[in-house]
Amino acid sequence: MSSRPYEAIVIGSGLGGGAAAFALSRSGFRTLLLERGGWVKRDVLDWSPRGILIDQRYRSRSPVDIEGERGLHTVYPNEAVGGMSVFYGGASLRLRETDFSNWPIDYGAMEPYYTKAEHLLEVHGQAGADVHEPPRSGAYRFGGIELAPPAKRIFEAAKTLGHRPFKIPLALNFTNKDRPVCIRCSTCDGFPCRIEAKNDVAMTLLAKAQAFDLAVMPGMIVRQLETRNGRVVRVRCLDGTTKRAVDFSAKIVILSAGALQSPAILLRSGLERLDNHRLVGRFLMRHCNAVVTGLFPFRTNPDRTFHKQLCFTDFYEDLRDRLGTSVGTIQDIYTPAPEVLKHYAPFGYGSLSALVTRYLQNLLCIAEDEPRYENRVQLTTRMDDYGIAITRVVHRYSEADRLRREYLTDRARRILKQAGGLYHRIYNLDTFSHAVGSLRFGNRARDSVLDESCRFRGVDNLFVLDGSFMPTSGGVNPSLTIAANALRVADVIRAEYG
Ligand SMILES: Cc1cc2nc3c(=O)[nH]c(=O)nc-3n(C[C@H](O)[C@H](O)[C@H](O)COP(=O)(O)OP(=O)(O)OC[C@H]3O[C@@H](n4cnc5c(N)ncnc54)[C@H](O)[C@@H]3O)c2cc1C
Ligand code: SF4
Structure with missing residues (x-):
């Protein structure tokens, strides 16, 4: 590991943050990945329905207030290195060409990155079997x-x-003998894989990035971003164990805290006050x-x-x-x-x-669900255990x-x-396991907070790479699209800053 200053900071280690951290570090950027959760324990409790689904051993100490279909209630999301990929079912489908009709890019612009994401996540699938499958440039490996x-x-x-x-198509390791192979148990969707056979972010993208200059810092909670003259100059954090304030800086900042927490971080940073940013947190979807x-x-x-x-x-x-x-x-x-x-x-x-x-x-x-202005992420006036404003989600x-x-x-x-x-x-x-869309990308400033490269409008060195960029939810599980988009934007960043 070198002692050069970090060139890129990635906030959040889910599919978006993991893919961005992998691609930037592979391109030679010295990269720091900040994640509020810890490493997955991979012990016997990880396959215990009680341990995971009832006692929720990975639950965050920061709640989220929900106002929605069943009135007001509070949830405590899981948090871990790898984000929700740790708990996901691994279903890895591409959006269809028709799903891109209201997007600023077409399917063709995303296609090569879908193929890359499938390879990196070692998706097991069969091309041509899906009657509505969009064109593909490469087969599954x-x-x-x-x-x-x-x-x-x-x-x-x-x-x-x-x-x-x-x-x-599944991101589970059924056949690659170089890694632990799936034993086809019945505690997969919703659980971490105790034997490391699920192709989650930690087992794929972060494991592959060990060959590059990537530092992963678990237990680090990002409070807000400090900006000056249209650039992020400091990422302000709290150490989750000591509650000590810690700051980091780099020339590029990637926000990938997920579709509920990325807008919350921007709101805590006051960035909704920039021109045209009244849409921060709006148009939240979840299927x-x-x-x-x-x-x-x-x-x-x-x-x-x-x-x-x-x-x-x-x-x-x-x-x-x-x-x-x-x-x-x-x-x-x-x-x-x-x-x-x-x-x-x-x-x-x-x-x-x-x-x-x-x-x-x-x-x-x-x-598929519709993007509606009323469905949004906002902040409450209540504080969590760390003295950070609690996130509130409104969705119907x-x-x-x-x-x-x-x-x-x-x-x-x-x-x-x-x-x-x-x-x-x-x-x-x-x-909100399929939460997307709260920081939509688009061609026009009046109806999007990110441009087509997922750059936050008005802050030149800030990119948002997680599920929040999606302007529509499509009708398939979102993870492959989130990873493919992060790989796409990483190429834009490499061309600009490399
Ligand atoms: C049980 C379950 C099953 C699923 N199954 C599938 C499936 O089969 N196929 C599929 O495509 N999708 C599935 N999903 C959805 C998929 O996991 C998500 O769409 C995807 O992981 C979202 O990626 P992301 O990068 O947007 O955010 P996340 O995965 O949410 O990652 C965000 C990361 O940021 C961290 N973070 C948040 N706030 C902060 C902060 N302030 N400071 C530092 N770090 C922070 C979080 O801890 C988290 O690690 C499933 C989800 C769940 C919960
Ligand atoms: S062994 Fe296979 S089915 Fe069981 S959790 Fe791991 S990847 Fe999923």
């Missing part, structure tokens, strides 16, 4: 694996109904998701094996003419462990829920969002019934 029995059941039922399911659960007259997954394997894009374009957006996708998803269902079931239903878990099989419906769905969700849940219900399900129930999801 790693192929898919055979379907587990629960996925096969859904596959066959869906084929009978005339659908065209395909294997989800309009639901899980459809089927109750079957047999144990649906007696071997308790991994089966998040199938995706349906058949319906993707069905409502484009009417609503101007995609509908979204349907995907396989796991059934929560009995203790989790018992814990979260309505009062009096805990034991019953735990009892039927083994007879359930689920499909996840991911519906539109009628059109609900219509897309119902369109998908209706089809998911029919597939589960065809597969042998006797009853079904729909659970609308209310999480």
